[in-house]
Amino acid sequence: MRRPSVPPPPSTPPTPPFDAPAARRLRLALQMGPEHVAYGMQVSYGLPYITSDHVIAWERGITAPGKNELTALAGVLWCAPYELIGRPRTLREHRAARGLSAEDVARAVGLELLVYVRMEESGEWRGTERQSAVLAEVLELSLADLTTLTGLDGRLAGLLRGAVTTRWQAYVRPVNKMVPLNRRLLESTLQELHRYYQRQLAATRTWGAGGSATVEASRAGRDFLDRIVEHFWARLGSGNPDNTL
Known part of the structure; x- marks a missing residue:
């Protein structure tokens, strides 16, 4: 009897790494409180659910804004979105910085999607030397970044x-x-x-x-x-x- 195939996990849009200190620094430079930032995102960008608690959590690195929230936050803080994006550290953040899906990277390096996703979740890259070289090319990794991601x-x-x-x-x-x-x-x-x-x-x-x-x-x-x-x-x-x- 044929075993049913396991469907791949749903693909979620990658979230760019968020630079929490930069967000706080820009807000303070404008002499705004978290409540002012939240109000601006509600009124000017149609995000009524945003509260000062969201802004505080972002600045403390507890959570990170999604793509639309990042755009709105940048608008309220009078900066470009890239000014709120930090340096990628994890495999997922490097992928997000390139705007690639998990499927894109898995296919390029020759891994099953589920296997690749598990590597992202665990933070442990276990690809072969050839796959590591392809990963570096696809994600445009520096030698320093590749050394970190491969656990060396x-x-x-x-x-x-x-x-x-x-x-x-x-x-x-x-x-x-x-x-x-x-x-x-x-x-x-x-x-x-x-x-x-x-x-x-x-x-x-x-x-x-x-x-x-x-x-x-x-x-x-x-x-x-x-x-x-x-x-x-x-x-x-x-x-x-x-x-x-």
Whole structure:
């Protein structure tokens, strides 16, 4: 007996990533309260259900406005809709930023729709190397975005911490295997990150224990290690040979 086929999940319009801090900043610049924003969306854009609670929830990142709500909110705040769209972080947000449906992406990378949707929901991309390459092309992902979406940030952070705290030369090959880059560019980047961290470390030794300058240098060093992946991509993107990170 033939088993009935399972229908694919309904496709929902993707929602662009919402920049909550930008919405609050723009509202305050106009000296408007949440109730004024809600009233403007009700009267000028025909959204009678919008209340100040909606506006507050959007600004706190609890919920995000839908497409029509985003357009109305931008109108009330006298800005373009793109000014309220944040940088995509998740697979779903990257897809939304490109205006693609789940079916579009699943078909392009060669996955069943249900399998792809589950990856979006779990936040774990488990495609093959070839599928990852197609995904990067379809969603116009940077190497940094692809590394994050494929779950390699943690491993990359471990390698980079090793490079800045010990001999950076030993980490060129493993880092390059994970993120294919021009070798000379990678070497100069790792060397610069290593120098920066070692200067922070030397400062704590020079100033001695207990002083405020020592504490500040130590805190800066810890923060640098915590955000090492961010510094790595920023340094690669700057193309700047100086010591500023």
